[in-house]
Amino acid sequence: MTADNFEMLELHPANLTEEQKKWPVVKLRASAESRVAFQLVLHLTGAPANGIGFEVLLEAGRALSDAERALGGVGLQLTGRRTGERTETLVLETSRTEGAPERLTQLAARLTSGELVLTASPLVARCELLIPPVA
Amino acid sequence: MSFGETSPPVVRHLLVCRRISYDLNAPGAAYTLHALITQLQLEAGAEFPVVVPELWAFLQVFGEVGEYEIWIELAAVDGEGEVLGEATSYGPLVLRVPDGVWVVNRAYRLANARLLRFGLHEVRVWCGADLLAREEFVV
Numbered sequence: 001m002t003a004d005n006f007e008m009l010e011l012h013p014a015n016l017t018e019e020q021k022k023w024p025v026v027k028l029r030a031s032a033e034s035r036v037a038f039q040l041v042l043h044l045t046g047a048p049a050n051g052i053g054f055e056v057l058l059e060a061g062r063a064l065s066d067a068e069r070a071l072g073g074v075g076l077q078l079t080g081r082r083t084g085e086r087t088e089t090l091v092l093e094t095s096r097t098e099g100a101p102e103r104l105t106q107l108a109a110r111l112t113s114g115e116l117v118l119t120a121s122p123l124v125a126r127c128e129l130l131i132p133p134v135a
Numbered sequence: 136m137s138f139g140e141t142s143p144p145v146v147r148h149l150l151v152c153r154r155i156s157y158d159l160n161a162p163g164a165a166y167t168l169h170a171l172i173t174q175l176q177l178e179a180g181a182e183f184p185v186v187v188p189e190l191w192a193f194l195q196v197f198g199e200v201g202e203y204e205i206w207i208e209l210a211a212v213d214g215e216g217e218v219l220g221e222a223t224s225y226g227p228l229v230l231r232v233p234d235g236v237w238v239v240n241r242a243y244r245l246a247n248a249r250l251l252r253f254g255l256h257e258v259r260v261w262c263g264a265d266l267l268a269r270e271e272f273v274v
Contacts, residue, residue, distance in 0.1 A: 007240075007241050007242070008155070008157055008241075008242040008243075008244075009228075009241075009242070009243055009244070010243075010244040010246055011207065011225040011226070011228070011243050011244065011245055011246060012225070012246050012247060013223045013224065013225060013246075013247055013248075013249065014206075014224045014225060014226060014227075015223070015224050016223075016249075017221075020184075020221075020223075020249055023184045023185055023186045023249065024181075024182075024185055024186065025185070025186045025187075025188060025247075026177050026178055026181040026185045026186070026187065027177075027178050027187075027188070028153065028175065028176060028177060028178070028187060029176040029177060029178055029179075031153070031170060058159070061159045062159050062160070065159040065160055069160075075158070075159060075160040076159055077156040077157060077158050077159065077167075078156065078157035078158075078159055079154065079155070079156045079157070080244060081244075092159075093156065
C-alpha cells in the first residue's frame with residue numbers, strides 16, 4: 001500500500017459568494033444508518049512543507065488501530081481526514097461500542113504519556129476524544 | 136487537464152453517500168460506503184437555499200499513468216442535465232494514477248454542500264473540459 005493508490009480527503013467549496021456563505025445549515029433526516037460514534041481525533045503536526053505522505057498517516061492510524069485491538073476492540077476505521085498548514089487530522093472510530101469509551105481513553109492516555117509511539121517520522125501527535133454522553 | 140499528454144482517466148464508479156469509512160486493518164477491501172443516496176432527505180422545515188454539512192463522493196478510476204487535475208462539482212440540474220443556478224466546485228485536486236495499479240480509489244468528503252432547490256442534482260467530475268462522470272440524486 002502506497003500513497004498512490006488510495007486517499008480520503010475533506011474538500012471545501014472553492015467558489016462561494018458572500019451571499020452563499022450566509023445560507024442556513026440543515027441536517028439530513030435521521031436514518032437507520034445514524035449511530036453513536038466513539039471517535040478519536042488524531043492531530044499530527046510538524047509536517048514537511050510538501051505534506052505528510054499517506055504511508056505515514058497509515059502507519060499512525062494502524063498503530064492506533066492495533067493498540068485498540070490489543071485492548072479488546074475490533075480495530076479502528078478512518079472516517080475523516082483534514083489537511084491543514086503542515087498538519088493532518090485523522091478521525092478514527094471504533095465499530096464496537098461496548099467498552100469503547102474506556103479503550104479510547106486508554107489510547108489517548110498512552111499517546112499523551114509517550115508510551116504509544118505512532119510513527120517513526122518526526123511528527124508531533126496529540127489526540128482528543130469525542131465520546132457521546134451516556135443517555 | 137492532465138499534466139502530461141495522456142488521455143483523461145476513466146471513471147469506473149462515482150457514488151454519492153452520507154458517509155465513508157476506511158478499515159485500517161483491511162487495506163485490500165478498505166472502503167465501506169454508508170447510505171448511498173438516491174434521494175437526499177432534509178430535516179422537516181428546511182427552506183432553500185441550504186447548506187448540508189457533508190456529503191461523500193466515492194470515485195474509482197483507471198487510466199494511463201500520470202497526474203491529472205480534477206474538479207468535483209455539485210449542481211442543481213434540469214431533466215436535460217442543464218445546470219440551474221450556480222454550481223458549487225471543489226478543487227482543484229491532483230489525482231495520481233501510479234504505475235502498476237489497477238484502479239485508484241478516492242473518498243472525498245464534500246463539506247458544506249450548497250443546495251439551491253428541491254429537485255434533481257448532480258455530482259460531476261471534471262478533468263479540464265472533459266466530463267468524466269456524473270451521478271444524479273434528488274433532493
